[in-house]
Amino acid sequence: MTDRISDIWGSRTPYPTGADWPVRTDQYLADGVSEADVTWVQSACVLCSMDCGMDVAVQDGRIVGVRGRATDRVNHGRLGPKGLFGWQANAAADRLTRPLVRRNGNLEPATWDEAMDLVVERSRQVLDSHGPLGMGFYTSGQLFLEDYYTIGLVVRGGIGTPHLDGNTRLCTATSDFALKETFGSDGAPGSLTDFDSCDTLFIVGHNPAETHTVLWARILDRLAGPNPPRMVVVDPRRTKVAGAADVHLPVRSGTNLALLNGILRELIVGGHVDKSFVDAHTVGFDKLAQTVADYDPERVAEICAVPADDIRAAARLIGSAERLVSTCLQGVYQSHQATATACQVNNVNLLRGMIGKPGCTVFQLNGQPTAQNTRETGADGDMVGFRNWQNPDHVADLARIWGVDPLQIPAWSPPTHAMQIFRYAEEGAIRFLWITGTNPAVSLPELHRIRSILSQERLFVVVTDAFLTETARLADVVLPAAMWAEKTGTFTNHDRTVHLSERAIDPPGEARSDMDIFLDYARRLELSNSDGEPLVPWRTPEECFTAFARVTEGRPCDYTGLSYDKLRGGSGIQWPCNADAPDGTERLYTDHVFNTDPDYCEDYGHDLATGAALERKDFVAIGAAGRAVLKAAQYQPAHEPPDDDYPLLFTTGRTAYHWHTRTKTAHAPQLQNAAPEAWVELSPSDADRLGVAEGDVVRVESRRGRIEAKARISGVREGVVFAPFHFGYWDRDSDAPDGRPTAANELTMTVWDPVSKQPQFKGAAVRVERIADGGGVPAPAPTTTASEPVIGKLPPTSGGAGVRETVEQR
Amino acid sequence: MNMHKAIEDVHDAEAELAKRLRMTGERHASESDLYHLGHTLSRRSAEHLQALAPFADRYGAKPAPDDLDTSPGVLETVRRMGAQVIGHSEAAGLVLMADLRELYLAAQHAELAWVVLLQAAKAKRDAELIEVVTHCHEEAEMCGKWLRTRIKEAAPQVYAAG
Numbered sequence: 001m002t003d004r005i006s007d008i009w010g011s012r013t014p015y016p017t018g019a020d021w022p023v024r025t026d027q028y029l030a031d032g033v034s035e036a037d038v039t040w041v042q043s044a045c046v047l048c049s050m051d052c053g054m055d056v057a058v059q060d061g062r063i064v065g066v067r068g069r070a071t072d073r074v075n076h077g078r079l080g081p082k083g084l085f086g087w088q089a090n091a092a093a094d095r096l097t098r099p100l101v102r103r104n105g106n107l108e109p110a111t112w113d114e115a116m117d118l119v120v121e122r123s124r125q126v127l128d129s130h131g132p133l134g135m136g137f138y139t140s141g142q143l144f145l146e147d148y149y150t151i152g153l154v155v156r157g158g159i160g161t162p163h164l165d166g167n168t169r170l171c172t173a174t175s176d177f178a179l180k181e182t183f184g185s186d187g188a189p190g191s192l193t194d195f196d197s198c199d200t201l202f203i204v205g206h207n208p209a210e211t212h213t214v215l216w217a218r219i220l221d222r223l224a225g226p227n228p229p230r231m232v233v234v235d236p237r238r239t240k241v242a243g244a245a246d247v248h249l250p251v252r253s254g255t256n257l258a259l260l261n262g263i264l265r266e267l268i269v270g271g272h273v274d275k276s277f278v279d280a281h282t283v284g285f286d287k288l289a290q291t292v293a294d295y296d297p298e299r300v301a302e303i304c305a306v307p308a309d310d311i312r313a314a315a316r317l318i319g320s321a322e323r324l325v326s327t328c329l330q331g332v333y334q335s336h337q338a339t340a341t342a343c344q345v346n347n348v349n350l351l352r353g354m355i356g357k358p359g360c361t362v363f364q365l366n367g368q369p370t371a372q373n374t375r376e377t378g379a380d381g382d383m384v385g386f387r388n389w390q391n392p393d394h395v396a397d398l399a400r401i402w403g404v405d406p407l408q409i410p411a412w413s414p415p416t417h418a419m420q421i422f423r424y425a426e427e428g429a430i431r432f433l434w435i436t437g438t439n440p441a442v443s444l445p446e447l448h449r450i451r452s453i454l455s456q457e458r459l460f461v462v463v464t465d466a467f468l469t470e471t472a473r474l475a476d477v478v479l480p481a482a483m484w485a486e487k488t489g490t491f492t493n494h495d496r497t498v499h500l501s502e503r504a505i506d507p508p509g510e511a512r513s514d515m516d517i518f519l520d521y522a523r524r525l526e527l528s529n530s531d532g533e534p535l536v537p538w539r540t541p542e543e544c545f546t547a548f549a550r551v552t553e554g555r556p557c558d559y560t561g562l563s564y565d566k567l568r569g570g571s572g573i574q575w576p577c578n579a580d581a582p583d584g585t586e587r588l589y590t591d592h593v594f595n596t597d598p599d600y601c602e603d604y605g606h607d608l609a610t611g612a613a614l615e616r617k618d619f620v621a622i623g624a625a626g627r628a629v630l631k632a633a634q635y636q637p638a639h640e641p642p643d644d645d646y647p648l649l650f651t652t653g654r655t656a657y658h659w660h661t662r663t664k665t666a667h668a669p670q671l672q673n674a675a676p677e678a679w680v681e682l683s684p685s686d687a688d689r690l691g692v693a694e695g696d697v698v699r700v701e702s703r704r705g706r707i708e709a710k711a712r713i714s715g716v717r718e719g720v721v722f723a724p725f726h727f728g729y730w731d732r733d734s735d736a737p738d739g740r741p742t743a744a745n746e747l748t749m750t751v752w753d754p755v756s757k758q759p760q761f762k763g764a765a766v767r768v769e770r771i772a773d774g775g776g777v778p779a780p781a782p783t784t785t786a787s788e789p790v791i792g793k794l795p796p797t798s799g800g801a802g803v804r805e806t807v808e809q810r
Numbered sequence: 811m812n813m814h815k816a817i818e819d820v821h822d823a824e825a826e827l828a829k830r831l832r833m834t835g836e837r838h839a840s841e842s843d844l845y846h847l848g849h850t851l852s853r854r855s856a857e858h859l860q861a862l863a864p865f866a867d868r869y870g871a872k873p874a875p876d877d878l879d880t881s882p883g884v885l886e887t888v889r890r891m892g893a894q895v896i897g898h899s900e901a902a903g904l905v906l907m908a909d910l911r912e913l914y915l916a917a918q919h920a921e922l923a924w925v926v927l928l929q930a931a932k933a934k935r936d937a938e939l940i941e942v943v944t945h946c947h948e949e950a951e952m953c954g955k956w957l958r959t960r961i962k963e964a965a966p967q968v969y970a971a972g
Contacts, residue, residue: 129972130971130972131970131971131972133966133967133970133971133972134971134972162966412962412966413962413963413966414963419842420963423840423841423842424967426840427840427902427903429903429967429971607952607955607956609949609952610847610851610952610953610955610956611843611847611956611959612952612955612956612958612959613955613959614955636850639846639849639850750842751842751843751846752842752843754843754847754956
């Protein structure tokens with residue numbers, strides 16, 4: 001038995017280049033439960049974007065444990081700490097079990113009929129007074145495909161407003177847009193098996209040891225085996241990943257693009273460009289070469305505050321790779337010039353000709369488990385099935401399938417992004433806002449602003465959630481939602497693997513699935529198609545899945561070969577899956593023909609510096625027609641540079657033990673005890689200058705707000721302050737700080753990337769002061785992760801005993 | 811020869827664009843993208859003028875002194891505070907559209923001034939000037955495309971809601 005809180009990644013199963021990753025089945029059952037007494041129900045984990053295949057153990061109608069699915073291609077039986085313990089949230093005593101309606105200022109229990117009648121009455125009022133543009137919908141990255149597709153049809157085909165986005169805007173919008181800009185459509189080019197065969201890893205702004213623990217276990221097993229991959233890691237923190245790197249580049253926050261331009265220049269100058277690949281399969285090389293020409297290592301070193309020789313060393317490793325996997329996540333996506341930087345990571349692999357073959361790919365990773373599905377179903381900034389909103393044929397095709405007039409579908413502009421939806425609500429243009437499965441009162445930037453928007457009298461707020469979150473506390477109507485394992489549905493991970501998750505238990509009380517809630521809403525609103533029939537023709541998740549598969553036919557994310565039956569048993573399956581590829585498709589672009597045909601592409605692209613949308617004629621003029629587009633951009637200084645008043649840069653992130661705003665993970669004692677409260681990380685030199693010792697209480701202040709927490713002296717780079725973004729106020733029975741602010745987003749600024757519209761959570765200017773002595777007691781931060789203290793050795797974070805790991809002997 | 815005139819025209823148009831980018835950003839500070847991108851592009855316009863400075867000397871142009879100091883003055887602070895009041899009212903949209911249209915015209919004006927100068931530079935066979943103007947023209951054109959995108963996205967909410 002292993003303690004998987006102290007041993008986050010579990011035991012090593014080393015393997016050589018190109019071999020199959022050994023199977024190790026991880027299982028955790030609650031105390032006193034015998035394996036003989038449980039029923040196993042097939043599912044997959046929803047606590048990061050890996051979507052590890054798992055079985056849920058059920059006894060007497062309750063979840064009592066989980067085990068990894070040995071047959072699953074994603075995890076080969078493994079689970080991370082959140083997957084092993086997070087299921088306990090389903091049985092939490094504070095689950096929402098009845099609808100709540102605000103009466104005389106207080107949220108009071110109501111029947112579903114009362115709550116839904118009110119929601120429908122207010123919808124009708126706003127539709128009468130403001131039209132569809134008065135209605136806004138903000139959804140999640142954690143519902144199921146069937147929930148999203150139903151919401152998408154109701155909102156876009158029925159109500160007809162463009163104001164629908166997912167919180168995926170905060171997590172993977174840049175992944176989506178970088179793929180569209182370079183390859184013509186969304187969809188990860190590679191496969192997780194590329195980690196088995198690569199010889200070099202380029203990890204940019206990404207801490208998989210904590211964000212994707214099972215992926216890091218796979219990399220650790222490569223590192224422990226023969227011919228381990230070499231690693232270049234870009235991260236301002238000394239993470240476990242950075243610690244294992246051959247070259248670690250701890251760049252100053254907000255300078256990613258300068259670094260990437262510098263590396264591209266070194267690849268070009270050093271003769272590491274695969275010229276025949278670039279000539280045959282890309283457009284834009286000359287412009288790219290011209291743009292990066294000025295980024296010599298000395299200049300880049302000055303901008304990024306890393307040694308020039310390290311930049312050269314990184315470029316040499318990447319330039320000498322024979323099989324290169326590059327990965328990219330929030331350090332890029334939530335920073336200044338996000339899409340521009342993510343595109344340069346694509347360019348690294350394109351210049352090296354390393355895509356579409358084993359061990360050679362770029363991963364624009366996701367954060368949330370079902371983020372990919374918001375993009376496929378059009379519940380975010382995209383149209384269903386990766387259709388192009390600027391292409392009238394695509395819109396007409398969708399309208400035909402939905403049985404609505406093409407004019408009904410809002411396609412005059414891209415779907416409204418989340419920050420703009422909140423802006424419209426702020427100015428009173430949106431009067432009705434329905435938030436499903438997300439907690440913007442903690443997760444959006446500049447929280448005092450978000451709280452004031454949600455608290456407006458003139459805005460009617462509906463929240464669907466499993467818990468009474470900070471956001472739910474500000475709502476007019478709260479609807480109790482069924483969670484994972486309480487409903488059947490599917491979801492797709494960041495290498496296009498689709499999993500089925502079966503209903504294992506009943507939802508508590510009167511909680512319902514989001515799909516059922518929106519079906520009810522559509523019925524009560526009497527939404528119909530052009531023939532006067534109900535707009536949404538399905539009643540069950542399986543019917544919805546079948547309808548969705550039909551709408552993806554011929555598109556890059558073709559689901560037509562998938563069904564619930566096919567997904568039952570065995571492993572998850574990668575799309576496209578159709579008659580031509582009945583077992584799914586491991587890699588896209590194996591023929592190096594990309595999705596940039598103007599009639600087929602999902603997007604015509606943007607100017608990376610301004611976000612100016614290209615039109616069809618601009619895109620045709622680029623002449624990509626099946627070739628990848630090498631897009632270039634100049635580095636620009638960040639929006640809020642440090643100054644005398646606010647001399648430090650603030651960055652935020654995740655710890656291995658928590659998920660988002662902790663509504664699930666705080667209900668699992670092992671996870672909650674591992675990281676029970678907020679902390680702030682300072683570098684040793686900054687701490688020294690500020691007179692802060694380990695465990696002292698500090699105040700971190702930006703132009704927008706402040707937080708107070710105990711200080712951990714960690715391996716974060718000098719000049720940068722880190723705080724985890726998990727710690728809001730719901731477990732203090734409050735929606736707001738109440739004198740003791742801890743939510744990282746009190747400090748962040750309202751600004752977003754011009755192309756992906758992803759908010760910039762990283763890089764606000766702050767100042768730090770010591771406000772109380774810690775009495776020598778260390779901060780309550782984990783010691784097993786990037787928040788490991790640099791001063792003195794502390795015992796490892798623990799408390800996850802009882803996990804059984806079974807390594808399959810070969 | 812009127813090369814100096816073409817350079818002065820570019821200078822006037824870019825300086826005006828830079829000023830308007832910043833002012834519109836300040837006036838609509840609640841539109842965060844306009845505020846931040848307005849300032850970024852305003853700085854970019856100032857860089858264009860710097861790149862043009864050696865050619866002003868070469869052709870004897872005497873551009874009017876500009877005020878492209880990017881630090882926020884008292885007036886801008888007042889504008890920004892005013893923006894917070896406007897930003898919460900329902901009339902914000904109409905004011906925004908009017909200002910964006912003005913700004914778009916300023917961007918068009920600047921773009922055309924670069925086209926004129928590029929034509930003249932070609933006829934003068936001034937390779938250095940051609941290179942600078944080609945780059946600046948591309949960026950000026952993109953500024954206009956950005957505003958066009960922004961206007962297209964903002965229009966439905968302002969004119970068709972309600």
